[in-house]
Amino acid sequence: MSAKKLLILPGDGIGPEVMREVARVTAWLSRKRGITFDVSEDLVGGASLAEYGTPIREEVIQKAREADAVLFGSVGDPKWNSVGFDKRPELAILKLRQELGLFANLRPAKVFDALVDASTLKPEVVKGLDIMIVRESTGGIYFGDPRGIETLPNGEKRGINTEVYATHEIERVGRVAFEMARKRQNSVCSVEKHNVMESGLLWKEVITDLHAREYSDVTLTHMLADNCAMQLVRNPRQFDVIVTGNLFGDILSDLASMLTGSLGMLPSATLGAKKSDGRMPALYEPIHGSAPDIAGKGIANPIAQILSLAMLLRYSFDLETEATMIENAVSAVLATGLRTADIMSEGKARVGTDVMGEAIVREL
């Protein structure tokens, strides 16, 4: 078997420094577990803008297509705030999602026991929280046409975007959610606004049909997006898997993440459809941003990036054992009291990016 191709895209801000800690973990994988990757690295986001004048080159997209998995850091840099809409750093991730067909964005929101107090919510509300949001990520209003800003004869401008969802787009992401639920608590909550949007009405219909046809063993509920936002605050543990469209998913998954109080801990995966050769396009990234304010200071939390690698091992390479080992090592290190600045609390030991990375590998 030829070595698995891994494309690493550290991006901007703290991206490169947290990615360095991932290198320690891949070194361990090769040294102790005999798992090696054919790794290449490239620029995206502001870093690519600075070098090549574009947030992502066609060449990098091609490399991503050929890779077995992409490990992404984060993009965004205030330097590029006033660059045009067609050059913003975010395009790097949007283009990768669309060009690779990465339609299912998996966003776990999990509360680590050691960090239950980091949440702004009461411990009794979030202890043990473990939600998986499955967000559609190549469709909806992010990509629909017509779109743009037009100027009317009277000088007025109109900004336009279009939400479009087709049966097959809803079905395939629904399938991911139901499959995921079967491995978890067997329950899916489908979220839309069918009371005001026909695209939501179709969403609800398609999910309902799919459930009846293929997944009637899974519990399915439906919820309006506004109510879901409320329920995530009121009683988040009522949820197992949530499946929703691109825009609602963007908001609700960030909301769910914040319930944990520790964004620096949360990874994500974005998956495409299995190809005929058995390969599945996949990208893994921490949910936190590039945090330009703390970049280069060596204080960023590398855990979300390391846990993104764990997800990568699990979903792209079926290396469940190694994925779990890494996750357990993270929990163990937290239990010893080591904390980066973002998750620091009284009586714990504050450490930098590299000490945290080192400690996790030592634990492994």
Added chain:
Amino acid sequence: MSAKKLLILPGDGIGPEVMREVARVTAWLSRKRGITFDVSEDLVGGASLAEYGTPIREEVIQKAREADAVLFGSVGDPKWNSVGFDKRPELAILKLRQELGLFANLRPAKVFDALVDASTLKPEVVKGLDIMIVRESTGGIYFGDPRGIETLPNGEKRGINTEVYATHEIERVGRVAFEMARKRQNSVCSVEKHNVMESGLLWKEVITDLHAREYSDVTLTHMLADNCAMQLVRNPRQFDVIVTGNLFGDILSDLASMLTGSLGMLPSATLGAKKSDGRMPALYEPIHGSAPDIAGKGIANPIAQILSLAMLLRYSFDLETEATMIENAVSAVLATGLRTADIMSEGKARVGTDVMGEAIVREL
């Protein structure tokens, strides 16, 4: 001066019973403050569907147009769950918003000191919370064309909705937000997704220009909708006034409400533009729904409906004194320990809808 015309639309579920407590307060207004209204009442929502086969009659919309203010209860009844998209009870409120031009939905999220423990968030995070969300409510994806569900030749369906925002729509709701801020903490946060939506890009541009031209004394910040959802959980007290579009406003205002832990306490107002005769179309309603599960049991919390009347007095009739009196009476009654079931906590006295209403009027 002819008596002010008030149209009362109790709607479904607990609507009628909480509205009965409002009648006590209007009786007090007339008896003790010499303020009388020319009140008429009509059916909307499921109640109207049952009687007339439509969630709102043209006649009722006309009455609402002629009224000086509309006091709305809530609509929605599981009985009508499977009625068509063009008959759902929600159309009552959507049509009123659109036909009366009620473009600015004001959604206060305020934590009452006596109820700080009702929140699922830690008291130190929400104590004193006082946010005003100004949500655009006659535009955006709720009303844009094209919309609908189409069937493609291959049998696939596509659900379509269109988000459209024009300069003047953004400007007028922006103006409401800036004016509101001047009477509060003088700070506005404008929320959109300019990084993925051109309608959000225009939103940001128009608000920025309006601010520079007319409101540079107010502090203006911009935030992406996903980040706003996070910040509302992380540190909600950073916000004073939030201004945003219809769909984001729907979700974020419900999220903000839930931070208070007591939906049964929160009123809302939806305002239109002042007409040449000085009249301003306006509708007031509690943010809670029709709560069919507890309807008819006499246990619903009437406070949100009563506080909606207070908002009505303030915004439609400039009766600031009476509005404040009612708000203070509510706080005072809570301080004595009376609680309806929804806000009940240990050591307090649990009362029904009517006892709560009575107590507030007695306090007045």
